[in-house]
Amino acid sequence: MFRIAWLFFRVGTLNELQYRVNFLVQLLKSLITLGTGIIGLEVVFSHTTTLAGWTRPDLLAVMGVYTLMGGLINISIQPNMTQLLEDVQQGTFDYVLTKPADAQLQVSVRKVQIWSVTDILLGLGVLVYAVTQLKEGPGLLQALMFVALLIMGGLMIYSFWLIMTTGAFWVVRMENILELFQGVYQAGRWPVAIYPNWLQVGLTFIVPVAFAVTVPAEDITGRLTGATLLETLAVTVLLLALSRWFWRFGLKRYSGASS
Amino acid sequence: MKDLLTFYVQSLKTSIMSTFQYRTGQAFYILGMMAEPVIYLVVWSTIANAQGGSIAGYTAGGFAAYYIIWTLVRNINIVFTPYGWEWRIQRGELSGMLLRPLHPLHYDLSFFAGMKVVMITIWLPIAVLLTLVFHPTFNATPLSVIVFVFALVGAYLIRSMLLWLLGMITFWTTRVGAIYELYFAFELLLSGRLVPLALMPGWVQKIAAFLPFQWTFQYPIEALIGQLSPVQLFEGLGMQVLWIAGSFALLRLVWHFGVRHFSSVGN
Amino acid sequence: MTDSSAYDITVGDLYKTYFVPEREAGLKSSLKSLVRRKTSAVHAVDAISFTIEPGEVVGFLGPNGAGKTTTLKILSGLLYPTSGVVSVLGHTPSRREKDFLRQITLIMGNRNQLQWDLPALDSFELNRAIYRIPQADYRRTRDEFIELLDLQGLIKKPVRNLSLGERMKVEIAGSLLHCPRVLFLDEPTIGLDVTMQRRIREFIAAYNKRYNATVLLTSHYMADVETLCKRVLVLHHGHLLFDGNLADLSDRFAAYKTINVTLEDASVDLAAYGAVIEHEGERSKLRVSKAEAPRITARLLSECSVIDLTIEDPPIEDVIERVFAQEQPVA
Numbered sequence: 001m002f003r004i005a006w007l008f009f010r011v012g013t014l015n016e017l018q019y020r021v022n023f024l025v026q027l028l029k030s031l032i033t034l035g036t037g038i039i040g041l042e043v044v045f046s047h048t049t050t051l052a053g054w055t056r057p058d059l060l061a062v063m064g065v066y067t068l069m070g071g072l073i074n075i076s077i078q079p080n081m082t083q084l085l086e087d088v089q090q091g092t093f094d095y096v097l098t099k100p101a102d103a104q105l106q107v108s109v110r111k112v113q114i115w116s117v118t119d120i121l122l123g124l125g126v127l128v129y130a131v132t133q134l135k136e137g138p139g140l141l142q143a144l145m146f147v148a149l150l151i152m153g154g155l156m157i158y159s160f161w162l163i164m165t166t167g168a169f170w171v172v173r174m175e176n177i178l179e180l181f182q183g184v185y186q187a188g189r190w191p192v193a194i195y196p197n198w199l200q201v202g203l204t205f206i207v208p209v210a211f212a213v214t215v216p217a218e219d220i221t222g223r224l225t226g227a228t229l230l231e232t233l234a235v236t237v238l239l240l241a242l243s244r245w246f247w248r249f250g251l252k253r254y255s256g257a258s259s
Numbered sequence: 260m261k262d263l264l265t266f267y268v269q270s271l272k273t274s275i276m277s278t279f280q281y282r283t284g285q286a287f288y289i290l291g292m293m294a295e296p297v298i299y300l301v302v303w304s305t306i307a308n309a310q311g312g313s314i315a316g317y318t319a320g321g322f323a324a325y326y327i328i329w330t331l332v333r334n335i336n337i338v339f340t341p342y343g344w345e346w347r348i349q350r351g352e353l354s355g356m357l358l359r360p361l362h363p364l365h366y367d368l369s370f371f372a373g374m375k376v377v378m379i380t381i382w383l384p385i386a387v388l389l390t391l392v393f394h395p396t397f398n399a400t401p402l403s404v405i406v407f408v409f410a411l412v413g414a415y416l417i418r419s420m421l422l423w424l425l426g427m428i429t430f431w432t433t434r435v436g437a438i439y440e441l442y443f444a445f446e447l448l449l450s451g452r453l454v455p456l457a458l459m460p461g462w463v464q465k466i467a468a469f470l471p472f473q474w475t476f477q478y479p480i481e482a483l484i485g486q487l488s489p490v491q492l493f494e495g496l497g498m499q500v501l502w503i504a505g506s507f508a509l510l511r512l513v514w515h516f517g518v519r520h521f522s523s524v525g526n
Numbered sequence: 527m528t529d530s531s532a533y534d535i536t537v538g539d540l541y542k543t544y545f546v547p548e549r550e551a552g553l554k555s556s557l558k559s560l561v562r563r564k565t566s567a568v569h570a571v572d573a574i575s576f577t578i579e580p581g582e583v584v585g586f587l588g589p590n591g592a593g594k595t596t597t598l599k600i601l602s603g604l605l606y607p608t609s610g611v612v613s614v615l616g617h618t619p620s621r622r623e624k625d626f627l628r629q630i631t632l633i634m635g636n637r638n639q640l641q642w643d644l645p646a647l648d649s650f651e652l653n654r655a656i657y658r659i660p661q662a663d664y665r666r667t668r669d670e671f672i673e674l675l676d677l678q679g680l681i682k683k684p685v686r687n688l689s690l691g692e693r694m695k696v697e698i699a700g701s702l703l704h705c706p707r708v709l710f711l712d713e714p715t716i717g718l719d720v721t722m723q724r725r726i727r728e729f730i731a732a733y734n735k736r737y738n739a740t741v742l743l744t745s746h747y748m749a750d751v752e753t754l755c756k757r758v759l760v761l762h763h764g765h766l767l768f769d770g771n772l773a774d775l776s777d778r779f780a781a782y783k784t785i786n787v788t789l790e791d792a793s794v795d796l797a798a799y800g801a802v803i804e805h806e807g808e809r810s811k812l813r814v815s816k817a818e819a820p821r822i823t824a825r826l827l828s829e830c831s832v833i834d835l836t837i838e839d840p841p842i843e844d845v846i847e848r849v850f851a852q853e854q855p856v857a
Contacts, residue, residue, distance in 0.1 A: 179287055
């Protein structure tokens with residue numbers, strides 16, 4: 001399974017590498033987005049020293065994770081899910097079904113927008129800088145945990161997005177709902193703690209933004225509790241299982257419907 | 260003049276009918292757009308409360324008012340995207356417009372104005388909901404409401420023309436992504452969209468005073484929520500008129516050269 | 527010196543030149559081109575002159591890239607000429623004066639000007655406002671077109687729900703509501719089925735007659751040209767190769783006839799009668815000059831045992847091809 005994923009990744013990347021201009025444009029866009037984000041942070045911290053208990057380096061770390069996660073999403077999750085939605089709407093999804101590899105695997109890894117790696121690099125840069133500013137830098141265990149949490153967060157967002165896109169098998173015009181998600185994801189720039197409780201619940205469970213961004217940031221800034229860790233693990237597994245099940249349910253319906 | 264009015268009326272009708280068909284998509288888009296101001300609102304209210312009630316003259320309620328009206332002004336600000344010019348030229352749409360005895364600016368102004376009509380009907384219930392949740396404090400007076408309506412029109416006109424100017428760069432080059440992104444970034448910071456300008460450092464506010472951005476965004480908001488004195492209200496309208504006239508003059512100039520270039524090199 | 531006022535369209539010594547970077551293959555030339563760009567001039571339109579009188583229906587013929595569309599765009603004001611005189615209805619098109627634009631229309635096949643999501647009728651109303659058509663005139667013209675083109679059931683449906691042919695009909699109707707005096711039609715029947723093509727041709731002919739409008743038409747379908755145009759302008763590589771009647775073109779150029787003859791005896795060699803272009807069993811095709819055709823036919827009939835014999839005019843396409851092959855203007 002990993003070999004197939006790797007092959008797809010290679011082809012997708014080689015395809016994208018042809019368009020070198022994209023890299024510069026993407027870099028500029030990422031820089032501008034990051035720049036305005038940091039300026040926003042600076043404005044906030046010109047009026048206060050902490051926000052719901054989070055200090056400036058803490059929030060910089062959050063911004064780093066947000067940008068990093070955004071990069072992961074834009075490299076793989078977003079292009080693949082967008083393509084899947086298009087395929088289902090245009091009827092070209094059948095080509096996927098005729099290939100011997102597992103359909104879910106195919107639709108999840110076949111597209112790569114490699115230039116979004118700029119977001120990953122920029123995010124890492126900001127994160128590293130933020131970490132140096134912290135009173136207590138993370139230890140090795142924390143750093144390893146961080147990577148694990150990132151992966152889990154990515155998997156959660158992937159599962160969530162897959163569930164939404166699978167909905168296209170029933171409700172063809174799903175892009176509106178997906179646009180909603182894009183808007184809500186922005187909430188991840190700030191630690192979930194600042195939002196009123198009811199909003200926090202929405203952000204954590206309905207749209208797993210909190211898990212993807214806040215939790216890894218909590219780890220890096222030394223706030224992570226064991227409970228949160230277990231919760232994250234549980235929700236990751238749950239979402240993965242749910243998305244897989246829903247996907248296969250949707251496939252059955254799709255294959256049954258078009259005969 | 261009367262004929263131009265006839266066109267606007269007809270075009271508005273057409274636009275409303277056309278946009279109405281896409282109202283579901285619009286509704287979702289507007290909903291999704293709410294995330295941004297709600298986030299700002301929450302962040303600043305938190306800070307205001309922590310700092311003893313208010314910062315730079317805004318209480319939590321004041322921020323709520325600011326960002327709720329923000330959502331209306333943001334929607335009014337949506338006009339033809341400069342990125343659309345390349346698309347328009349390639350599809351031959353621009354040529355089609357050039358063949359008609361009417362300046363294409365009128366198409367965009369009238370069409371997007373029609374979209375606003377549909378937009379407002381979607382926006383209203385959402386705004387009511389936000390008001391119930393976030394408890395904004397308004398100090399509006401009848402005068403400020405009237406000025407607000409004019410300010411909205413002014414904001415719409417200014418931004419339409421500024422983005423037209425940006426779009427016309429496409430006549431000379433298609434490598435415009437960087438310019439546009441930079442422009443939007445500056446606009447975000449200097450228009451009052453990210454934060455009310457009063458919260459920005461003094462030197463930023465001074466720079467912003469010379470730019471048109473705040474007149475498309477912050478000024479209408481402040482007019483309605485009651486932050487401005489009557490003198491300031493009218494000064495603001497005056498500034499808007501200045502910027503409308505200025506950008507219009509520049510637009511005509513650039514359009515003249517743009518069309519000349521376009522017609523010389525072929526399309 | 528032609529008196530422009532007598533003509534709807536006057537074109538004198540028109541040039542449209544593009545400068546194209548020239549580069550040979552190879553590393554050395556690539557490096558050289560970095561320093562000094564050599565450009566060569568490509569004449570999309572090369573010294574063309576013609577005049578058109580009010581009410582004429584003129585066909586523009588030529589292969590792709592001949593300069594037809596370029597010329598139409600120059601005449602409608604979309605493209606600036608490099609040099610030369612262009613006058614349409616007394617105006618200089620490139621000035622794009624409102625009075626000028628109100629009297630012309632450019633219709634390109636496959637281009638949508640009407641609102642996609644709305645019934646054509648709404649787009650018609652919009653055009654009325656754009657062109658400032660008085661209400662009474664608008665209603666009269668609109669109803670006339672509805673009848674001529676059989677649009678009754680179509681104008682209330684959203685344009686996106688119409689078939690290609692139906693869409694073309696409403697597009698044309700919409701483009702003519704302001705009763706322009708000059709029509710530029712660029713491949714108006716492209717992609718349409720035969721019935722629809724005929725419909726549109728009939729409409730254009732009717733419009734031309736009713737309003738004495740001047741029509742310039744480009745098309746790849748000879749049927750369009752043969753039915754509508756008495757006069758044709760043949761362009762190739764930007765040059766005007768022929769300007770005159772379609773009938774003259776054929777006479778001048780392809781002054782031959784094709785004789786299809788079926789004989790009883792398959793082995794007879796007909797080379798003595800004319801150029802044999804095909805010989806299959808009993809059937810042969812002979813090419814003979816127009817002047818000689820009657821005499822040769824008589825000879826064949828008397829000297830051979832003929833089962834069947836037909837005489838064909840050269841197909842217009844062949845004629846045109848010969849004109850292109852010539853590449854020198856035919857006076």
